[in-house]
Amino acid sequence: MVYSTCLENEIRIWWDPRHEFTEGCLYRVTLDETARVFTDKVYYNFKNVRTDIKHFFTIEVVDENGNAVGKAEKYETEDVFENFKTINVTEPPYGAKGDGETDCTKAVGLATENAEGRTCVYFPLGIYRADKIAVNGTLKLRFDRGAIVTDGEEK
Numbered sequence: 212m213v214y215s216t217c218l219e220n221e222i223r224i225w226w227d228p229r230h231e232f233t234e235g236c237l238y239r240v241t242l243d244e245t246a247r248v249f250t251d252k253v254y255y256n257f258k259n260v261r262t263d264i265k266h267f268f269t270i271e272v273v274d275e276n277g278n279a280v281g282k283a284e285k286y287e288t289e290d291v292f293e294n295f296k297t298i299n300v301t302e303p304p305y306g307a308k309g310d311g312e313t314d315c316t317k318a319v320g321l322a323t324e325n326a327e328g329r330t331c332v333y334f335p336l337g338i339y340r341a342d343k344i345a346v347n348g349t350l351k352l353r354f355d356r357g358a359i360v361t362d363g364e365e366k
Contacts, residue, residue, distance in 0.1 A: 213270060214356060215288045218245035218296035218333065222288060224268060225356060231272045231281040234343040237278075241269045249273070296330045297353075298322045300339070309337015309358070316341045319360070326350045333360040 213226040224240065232238070234352070237249045242257050243266055262268070271283035300307040300322045309317035319341040322332050336355040342362055346352065354360075 213284070213286050215268070215286070216353065217288060217327055218331070218353070220259055220262060222257045222260055222262060222266060222268075223355075224257070224270075225256065226270055228307065229270075229272050229281060233280075235275045236272050236280060237275075239269075239271050239273045239279075239283075243267055257260050296326075296328070298326055298330060299333045299335065301335055301337075307339055307341075309335060309336075309339050311338035311340065311361075314342075315339045316343070319344055323350060334360065 213224070215222060215224045217223075222242070226238075229238075237251055238253070238254045238255075239247060239249055241247045242260070246257060246260075247253055262283060266288045268288070269283045269285050272280040274280055297309060298305070300319055301309065305318040305322045307313075307315040307322070309315075319332075319339065323345055326332055331351040331353050334355065336357050338359045340362070341352045341360055344352070344360065
């Protein structure tokens with residue numbers, strides 16, 4: 212599986228490991244057939260790009276000489292950012308901790324209260340304890356894959 216999300220001026224792409232990836236190989240990630248990067252990770256963030264339009268990207272495994280080891284697959288970004296302002300709940304003045312232990316109710320509440328107009332409240336990877344989240348009609352919530360908001364109660 213391949214996933215993507217658009218944040219303010221940034222496109223995040225992540226994927227399941229490819230079976231043809233072996234020691235010495237890299238992933239070649241290409242955005243719109245122009246921006247090309249090599250990584251040994253299963254994710255890449257393209258920064259300083261327009262996110263109000265659709266983009267196409269390919270992911271392929273290459274050997275140490277840059278030769279394709281498998282088939283390059285082409286994908287389209289899953290969403291368009293739509294010019295939302297982004298509030299990261301972990302950054303000041305919010306300071307939420309995604310450690311699964313800290314009560315983040317006040318931090319998340321402040322982030323959603325400060326979200327005016329077209330705003331996206333963003334939760335990086337982590338486990339956030341919060342009793343409730345109030346959401347207005349134009350607010351979007353975005354979660355990194357694996358990010359969880361819980362009330363902290365044992366079920």
